[in-house]
Amino acid sequence: MKSQKPNDLKQHNIQAIRKLFIEQQHYLTKTEIARRTSLSVVTTNKLISEMIDAGELLALQQSVFTGGRKAMIYQLNKEYKYILTIRFYENDKKHTALLTVSNLYHECITTKILHLSENNIDCVWHEIITLLNDYSNISVIVIGIPGVEIDGEFKIMDFSSMKNINLRTQLKRITDLPVIIENDINAATYGFAKKKSTKEIVAGVYYLENYPPGSALVVHDRIFRGANGLSGELKHLSYYENLQFPVVNRSEVAALVEQSLRPIISMYDPHEVVIFDTNQLITEEIWGKISEKINQVFPYGYMANFKIYHDLSESYLIGLNELGLKIILEHPF
The missing domain is CATH 1.10.10.10 (Winged helix-like DNA-binding domain superfamily/Winged helix DNA-binding domain)
Known part of the structure; x- marks a missing residue:
């Protein structure tokens, strides 16, 4: 040793x-x-x-x-270092970037909402430069994306304007700060687990009207990403091959949710499953049918605890901030 x-x-x-x-x-x-x-x-x-x-x-x-x-x-000194988070998400069918500067206690210092055009995200770079000039104690940038970064590029991306962009390289042109890029549902599930202070196995699923769902897994306070960051890409399941989006029909929504929960429960047997349903597709009636079916498929007398949230933003921000805090905790200032 x-x-x-x-x-x-x-x-x-x-x-x-x-x-x-x-x-x-x-x-x-x-x-x-x-x-x-x-x-x-x-x-x-x-x-x-x-x-x-x-x-x-x-x-x-x-x-x-x-x-x-x-x-x-x-x-x-909670103001000693700041974390800049950038959350990319869809809001009212508009591609949006939400930039937040937080202190070491997760308290928001400032926030800025940007609506992105289809083929231009230059406004994000301009705002990053402005924030870095205004807050010189920003020490890390943490970005949440609706997709997957592979070899530095966004190979899987819900926003066409950002597909195949090398965000790290572009950020290096304006800052030498540490940059973390994380999938949105990974960050939100991690944030949910940190908020509960749980070390258990937590699975997360994110349902959107216009895109296939994504899932995440947090095991004992660690995000499981797989060998190449592709863990949780449910759209590769055979069920989704011929499924057309948006999905709004009640029976289709019920089948969609059930078919995504089955493999998660089968493979990971989580203590808890958090479901982010920001478009409120899952009504009480639909969930009742899904729950009944899930209990029939897994008749073992025990089941994961399910939580449904209609808001992703809080857990999303907590998760990104926690990832930034890890860098600050480990960095020799």
């Missing part, structure tokens, strides 16, 4: 303190920090001083009593 180099060990310890503050989101004393990170008091004192000098931690004026003595308290 290789021993860690001094600088590597130091960064590891800083990451532990950083993670503790982001998870706790409230003030802590030096003693609490040392105890919860398993660091020595001497190491904790030194690292806290360095993080205060860097502006990452704040030493608060007020103090707390601990066993009859006053102790200084410390808090993460």
Whole structure:
């Protein structure tokens, strides 16, 4: 087993303190920090001083009593680093980009909605440059797309204006920040799991009126993407070969949902399935029939817990922000 180099060990310890503050989101004393990170008091004192000098931690004026003595308290500077997220999605049949700048506590600093023309997304680049100029502490860019990036290009993409675009290369022309690109349903399912603070197996399915559904799988706090990022592309199932979109007929909607849930339950046996139905295709009546059929197909006395949401945006944003936070937690600032 290789021993860690001094600088590597130091960064590891800083990451532990950083993670503790982001998870706790409230003030802590030096003693609490040392105890919860398993660091020595001497190491904790030194690292806290360095993080205060860097502006990452704040030493608060007020103090707390601990066993009859006053102790200084410390808090993460939630404005120390910002995350820029870009959510591409369809809204009222319009291709839309929603840009959000968030702090380390997921609090929104600013947001901008852009409606994209069919063959032009230049407005997105202009807005990115504006935000980077306005907020110099943006440290990572996280992008959610309705498709899959393969070898740097969007090979599978619901937006024709973005198909085969190498977004990373274009972003490198305007910034040297870390860039993460994630599928929309992967991000939303991950956000749902993080919001619930669950380490269980969570599957997600995203239904849209005009496109085949996509699915995602989060296993013990990790997104499962497959070898090439193609995991969850339900449109490759034989059921969809002759299916025409949009699907609005009740019987077609019921069959569509059932045929997408069956393989997910069969292959992954998730604890929970979150269904994002932003076009509200699944009525209470339709879901009743689907649920009955699913229980007939899987008559084992146990079944995943199903949740239906008509809004994707909250979980989508949480998922992208969490992916950005991972980069910030691991990066040696």
